[in-house]
Amino acid sequence: MFASTYPQRNAKGSRPGSLYQQVGIETRLSGASPHQLVAMLFEGWMTAVAQARGALRAGDAGAKGLAISRAVRIIEEGLRAGLDLDGGGNLARDLNDLYSHLTFRLTFANLRNDEAALEECQRLMRPLQEAWTAIGDSAPARR
Numbered sequence: 001m002f003a004s005t006y007p008q009r010n011a012k013g014s015r016p017g018s019l020y021q022q023v024g025i026e027t028r029l030s031g032a033s034p035h036q037l038v039a040m041l042f043e044g045w046m047t048a049v050a051q052a053r054g055a056l057r058a059g060d061a062g063a064k065g066l067a068i069s070r071a072v073r074i075i076e077e078g079l080r081a082g083l084d085l086d087g088g089g090n091l092a093r094d095l096n097d098l099y100s101h102l103t104f105r106l107t108f109a110n111l112r113n114d115e116a117a118l119e120e121c122q123r124l125m126r127p128l129q130e131a132w133t134a135i136g137d138s139a140p141a142r143r
Contacts, residue, residue, distance in 0.1 A: 035132075035135070035136070038078075038079070038082070038132060039129075039132055039133060041074055041078040041079055042079075042125070042128070042129040042132060042133075043129075044070075044074055045071050045074040045075065045079075045125065046122065046125070046126075046129065048067045048068070048070040048071040048074065049067070049068075049071050049106075049118055049121055049122050049125075050122075051063070051067040052064050052067035052068045052071065052109070052110075052118055053115055053118050053119070055067055056109075056113055056115050056118070057115070064110065064113075065110055068106050068107075068109065068110040068118075071106055071121075072103050072106050072107070075099050075102055075103055075106075076099075076103060079095075079099060080095075080096060080099040080100075083095055083096055083099075095128075098124065098128075101124075102121050102124060102125065105117045105120060105121050106118070106121055109121070
């Protein structure tokens with residue numbers, strides 16, 4: 001009776017056009033500098049949290065859970081995994097603590113359907129994303 005707000009899956013379980021989206025992402029990844037890769041992680045994280053907020057508002061628990069899981073994986077397997085805790089000094093330790101807090105708050109938001117916690121996470125991450133963007137590719141590469 002009512003059309004879903006989310007694209008329907010085909011018989012193989014994938015969404016129409018997802019192959020084209022995947023190819024586009026792989027193309028961006030293959031030509032990206034290390035700085036651009038981190039920028040893409042921030043962008044993907046923000047998108048995932050925005051999707052989680054939309055799904056929460058729509059009452060779609062499955063989509064909310066998937067989006068939050070994607071956001072947590074970006075933090076844990078991308079941003080946090082790239083920290084040099086031995087050589088990165090206080091900045092690396094502070095970022096590690098922030099990423100731990102964000103993972104905790106995202107999990108809390110998922111369990112409690114707490115949109116305020118999702119908004120808090122976006123508010124905490126936004127300055128990092130903006131600072132990273134402002135640095136641009138002008139930062140010297142580490143050897």
